[in-house]
Structure formats: C-alpha cells, structure tokens
Amino acid sequence: MKQTSFAKYLTQFMVSYLVDERGYSRNTVSAYRDSIILLLTYMRDAHRINADRIEFKDITRERIISFLGWLEAERHCSISTRNARLAALHSFFRFLTYKYPDHLKEWQSILSLKIKKCDTPEVIYLTADGVKLLLAQPDTSKRKGRRDQVLISLMFECAGRVQEIADLVPSRINFGKPALLTIKGKGNKTRLVPISEPMTAILKRYMQENGLLRDQATDYPLFSNGRGDKLTRMGITAIIRKYSMTARLIDPSIIPAGISPHSLRHSKAMLLQQSEVNIFAIRDFLGHASVTTTEIYARIDNRQKREALEKTSLTPQSTELPVWQSNKGLLDWLESLGKE
Template sequence: MRSSYPNTLARTVRSFFSEYLTEQRGVSRHTVLSYRDTLILLLRFVATSQHHDPATLDLTAISPEAVLAFLNYLEQERHNKTSSRNVRLAAIHAFFRYVATHAPERMEQAQRILGIPFKRTRTGTIDYLEEDEIRAVLECIDRSTSHGRRNYALLSMLFNTGARAQEIVDLNACDLQLDTPPQVTLFGKGRKRRICPLWPQTAQVLKQFSEEAQLDMRSNTPLFRNQRGQRLTRFGLGYILSKCVQSAAVKCPSLAKKRLHPHSARHSTAMLLLKSGVALVDISHWLGHVSVNTTNRYASADLEMKRQAIARAGALANSVTPPRSWRCDTSVIEWLATL
C-alpha cells in the first residue's frame, strides 16, 4: 500500500520555513538560506546512505546516528572546518527544537539530536591593519578614474564604520546623512538598526562621490554599484579590497604577510578605536555587538599594548622583595607527606 503524502517530515519542513522562521521568528533571509542549505545537504546524505528516494524520507530516517554520520561526512569528505560543522549542527538543532514542539511523538528523537554537542574550535589570532597600513591601502587607489573614486569612498566607509561587508553593500543613498552631524544608518544581524558617526574626511569623500554619481539622497538607490550598474555584492567588495591590498603591499611590505579579508577591516577599526582610548563598551556599540564580551578579544589582540603591560609589570616586580620559598616550611611538607 502506498504511503500518504505529504508525510510528517514534508509537513514539518514546510511549516518550519514558511511559518515559523519567517512569520514567528522573523529571521533574516540569510538565516533562512543557511538553514535551507543545511537541510538539503542532510536529506541528500540520508537518502544516499539509506538508499532511499529523497521524496519518500520521513522523520524516522533522521536518527541521531544519521546526524552524527552526516557531521563526520562534512568534515572528512567535504573537508569542512569545525566552525562550518557547528553552523550546520546549529541549523539541525533549530529544526529539531521545532519538531519537539510540533510533533511530540518524536520528542525522544528530538532530544537525542539536541544532545549532540558542538565541537570546540581554535580561536585564531586577529589579523588587522595598523593605521599606516590603512593609509597605504587608501593612498594606492587611483582616484583619477570613476571606479577608483568609488573604491576610495567604499573603503573609506568600510574603515570608518567597521561595518560588516553585507552591511556596507546593503546601504542605500537614503541611509546617509552628510549634513552636520554626518552619520550612516546600518542594518546588522537580526535586522538591528544602528547609527554610526562619520569622520569629517569620510563625509567629504562620500559627498563628492554621491554628487558625481548623481545619487538622490532620499531614494533607495544602492549606494555602491558594480560596473553593470547593479548593487555591489560582498564578493565584489572582497575583490576590491584584495586588489588594493596587493597594490599597497609594494610600498608597505608588512601587508604581504597578512591574510586579510573584508572582516579584517572591521577588526582594524576596532583596534584603531581601542588604541585611541575609546572604551570597549563604546566600541561594542560602534560595531553593533550584542555583548561586550565579543569586543573584549580586541583588548588582548594588540602586541604593543601587551608589551607596555609587561613593561609596567616588570617595573613593579623589580621593586618587590620576593617572599621566602614555601619549601622552607618543613612542617607543611611533613604534614603533606602523611596524607
């Protein structure tokens, strides 16, 4: 006898994406696409490993063992990093939290899958540009061309705001305020809105750029466009930054030793603000961090600040008389020996 369609898995997947994520949670389009890609990979893997037609899969096929095998497949065969593996697992967890509340007969299965832990990842060093390196990158841009002037305005905005790449390319002309006080409205993760001040030099560059591009500052026209007149993508932004860094490395060799990407500009802005004496709480608001704990890592990233701390600690240590060794207290040693 043929099974009835749609089955529990099909109904749950449909309601998870069309109702729960978009209407109830209101998550961003990027989150929806990330969750979708994860489930596509998972369902394809389960169907292939169990020799099933993907259209016939039901929730029972996605067992905890199948999820663990899928995670191993991501790392061993697709060569995903641990961080990517954890992103996929987070999407699976989100789906099965929904399953637990909408298909209570699958509660045990959902709980076992939710019990699969994330892997610990290594925290790498933060690559960022020093102030002279930022200046070298901007100075290498040929501003005699329209594309060069666009790139100069683009990177000036990037280093000023410390915005995420997607936040920059999503900017519209109406998001800019170039009159006093100059500022830009950014929309970050979770569609959170924040206002970031612009330095006078950056505001002047953007004013000249907008006038040349004949932008209507009250419209939703993309602020930065590519050669085809379409909105610049974050991949286009990465390409422009990479080309500028390569050109600047000729006069600033230290750039050639660094592995830089658009997010490095965000780190660079944070470090520049930190060295200028701006408090971590204010930097957190500037960057749009949910928690100041995310910003705290910048406090331990700068080597020069570490050297100054060691120098201060060294001067203090030299003035303190070291205490007598605890080994001189034989009574403690004798007591420990009796334990």
C-alpha cells in the same frame, strides 16, 4: 506525489517560524536554508533517499553525526562552519519538539549533540598606517578605483560587516550635522553610525558622480558592479583581497597576510580601543549583542601593552635560585612549610 510530514514541517519552519514568528533576517534564513540543503544532499548521496521521500524515521542521531563528519571530510568545511550547520539543525529539531513530538526522544537525542571545540581564530587587523597604505592602492583616476576607495574607506569608518555594506542604499545616509549612516545588522537590528566630515565629503562626491543623490535613486545599491547590480559579499571580498595583496608587496610589515573585509571592522575596533574609548560605546558602535564579544579587543590591546612593557623593561634579571631549588627538592621544601 503526497507531501511527506518532513516536507510539511520543514516548510512551516522555514516560512512561518523563522520569518513570521522569530523575525530572523534574510541572511539568517539563508544560512538555515543552506544547512538544510546540505543535509538533504547528504541523505541523497550517502543513503540514496531523495529529498521528496525523506520521512522523520530517516532522521536519526547517528545520521546527523555522520552528516557532520561528511561536512568535514567530503565538503572540507572548517570546524566553525560545521558548528554553524549543527546550530541551524538544532533550531529545526527544537521546533519539532513542539510541533511534531511523535519522535521526541530522537529529537532530544539530536539536540544533545555538542558543538565541537575549535581554536579561536586569530584577529587580523591593520594599524592606522596599514589602513592608509590600503586606501592608497585603488587607481582613483578611474571610476572603478574611486568606487573601491570609497568602499574601503566606508567599511573602515563605520566598522560594517561585509553584508551590511553590500546592502547599503542612499536612503540610509543622512547628510546632516553630523552625517549619520543607518545600518541594518544581524537579526534585523538597526544602529546609527556617525560619519566623519572627511568621509562625508568623499561619500557625497562619489554619490554625486554616480547619480545617487537623485530622488529616484534612494533605493539603488550604494556600491554596484558594471551592470548596476549591488556588489555581493564575494565581490567585496575580492576587492579587499586584491588591494591588500598589492599593499603587502609594498610593505608586508604593516599589511598582514589573510586580510578580509572583516579585518577592517577589527581595525576600527582596535583603534577605538587604543584611543581608550569606553568599551560599552565600542559595543554599541559595532552592534554587538553582548560586551563579552567586544572584550576581545581589550584583551588584545592589554597583551600588546604588556609585551611592549616587557621589551622596554630595564629591570635586571634575577640570578638567585628559588628557595626550593636550594633544598633537596620540591617535595622536601613543600613538607617543610609551616613547620618552623
């Protein structure tokens, strides 16, 4: 079967453009791939056009709008997920404006679709006591429990994203003074994270127990399952949720509902902020591209301080009415301004 123009340029986008020209990470390429697969699935199910028969004339602004609605209604995707899929499609159609301008008007029309407004998700994090309680949950008399405790400890210590932790291998750990962890983050950006002496000790002990200090083990997964395969994002998420549930049964006041791997990253960032570490240092530690992203922790910390001040305030409440309330009304008061 003859290859369609759509298939030709989609292949160029996924292989040549994203990887070779832009140098996007494997995870970013996978996210873009998943968005395209969902669009192809929609075209097959809703319009009976199989992937190998799709032509550019089949892709219209109206169908992209319907696709986004399908994601929410049929796939039950959140608004943030819907927006992420649209962002991936925007990248593809922006690529097409230069590579296949025959349908330029349609591509520009699709690119004009806006991101849908959604509520900012709540930042869920643990206090120091909450982290200690979570770390106390794994059964360290068992090998799996020891692995899980080191996993949780390291996630908090380095504030790593779940995929960053899943991708760790022994060669990225330098047991110098201080010990350093090399993390490859979003967009293949690399950052060096110092590891505390207590964390270094338990990490080295864990690696010794699992044969990860041997020369031939430098590229083995740091955290693996019973088959020796590296833990996946879903596997790590399941581990965190399992222990957070048991910890919450012990003390729900310090273990909020909805704890995820990213909560440990938030927890470390909040403790750094509360310790008055410079916000630019926190940005670099977390690997944020912009300090604007990091400022969310400063805003949360300031709100907590303000609420604490209000709770401990001894200032008597005023019983005196505002000037305008003692007049005939707000309008009369406003009109009287500047006349005296």
